[in-house]
Amino acid sequence: MELRQIYYFIKVAEMEHVSHAAAELHVAQSAVSRQISNLEQELGVSLFFREGRNIRLTPVGRIFLDHVKIAIVELDKAKQEVFEYLNPETGTIRLGFPTSLAAKTLPTVISAFRKEHPQIGFQLRQGTVNELSDAVVQGHIDLAFVSPVPANKKDLKGHIFFTEKVLALLPVSHPLADQSQLRLNQLRHDPFVVFRHGYILRDLIMKSCQQVGFTPRIAFEGEDVDTIKGLVSAGLGVSMLPEITLHDLPDRENVSIEIIEPNVTRTVGIIIPQNRELAPSEKVFFGFLKEFYDTLDRFGQ
Template sequence: MELRQLKYFIEVAKREHVTEAAHALHVAQSAVSRQIVNLEEELGVQLFIREGRNVRLTPVGKIFLEHIEMAMKEIDKAKQEIDEFLDPERGTIRVGFPSSLAAHTLPTVISAFRSQYPDVGFELRQGSLSYLRDAVIRGEIDLAFVGPVPTNDREVRGQIFFVEQIVALLPSHHPLAEQSAIRLYQLRNDSFVLFPTGFVLRKIVTDACQQVGFQPNVSFEGEDIDAIKGLVAAGLGVTLLPEVTLIDNTPRTTVKIPVIEPNVTRTVGVIIPNNRELAPSEKLFYEFLKEFFTALNKFSQ
């Protein structure tokens, strides 16, 4: 079984067309067909069902594809790590992040890192906390920025960089808009605009509301920070958001107000896998992050 055969097999399985796969691979169609036949003969099973010019995987072909794709990812990862051992400052780092850290925190640290290591590349992937955790565990990404940071998880290791306030965002015409600070209980009769159930930022808000004796009335839900801000700006409700999401982008028709009772916060940092070592470029970035935020925290005190 040759690596070339496996690459041809994956391409044909993906496109379900031998000619299109050959064009994508920049080889002759006959070469692809011959290698697929050789692979089937070696395995002793039929991987594809031929339907005119198209093909589709047999049930055993689907099983084989699943395992081969995993194997190819490991081969690519091994090659990447070898390249990074030769030169850690020219690797590629796969980083996950939630939408709440996309506008300020992530660009700031990557820009600072690239100023020192301009040849390191990044692949960025956005998602919820649960998605990012699973992606780190599966090896689909190398590390992920998260908030809050899990501290008792066997499969990922969390590193907290800072603690940030969760603040209220109100329409500018709200009765409490002129207050310098509010108590969360004062919003008990308002409609809330929150992330959907299952998002950690929603849980932070609902837990805080329950702590002071009420269940928030959620009138709108959204997975996008800017959409939530827009709904508040339109006067359709109030919300609580991490302060970092409002640093550079607070809608004109809204006001940001601290919440003093209860004190609502979240930890922010990164998670890395517990089941494998970081590759050299990833270690370089991880150590940079720890030093960057240590210096930033000292400066902020």
């Protein structure tokens, strides 16, 4: 079995068309067909159903595809790590992040890091905490910013950089907008604007409200912080957002207020794989992050 056969097989499986796959690979169609045929002969099974010019995977072909994709990811990772061991300052870091850290945390950190290590690049991937956790475990990304930092995950190591408060967000027209603090129970009759299902911040809001005796009435759902802020400023409900997302409100139509009962906080940090060692450039970045946040903590920023 040759790597070339595997690459050809994956491309044909993705495109379900031999000639289109050949064009993408910049090789003759006959070469692709021959390599697929040789692979099937070696394995002793048919990997594709042939339907005129189109083809599709057989059940065993789909099983084979799932496994070889993982193998290719690991091979590509191995080549990258060998290259980075020769020069750790020229690697590419595949970094994940959630929407709540996109506006301030991520740009601040990457900007500071690139000043010291300008040759190291980034490939960024946004997602929910669960999506990012799975991506790190499966090797699709190298490490990820997350909040909250998961504990007791068998395949992941979590490192907390700081803990922040989660504040109430109200439109300026709200009767409680002039308060310096409030109890969450005071919002029990208000409609809430929350993140959609799958976002940890939604779960945090629901559990916090239930902790003080009510289930919030969901008026609207969103997928990013700016959407939540906009819906609140339009007077469509109240919400709860992490403090770091509220440092620079884009307008004067919302107010953020500290919640004193219950005390709602979240951890912010990074997750790395438990089952494999970080590549050199990733170690450089991880070491930078620890020093960066240690410095901020010492100076109380």
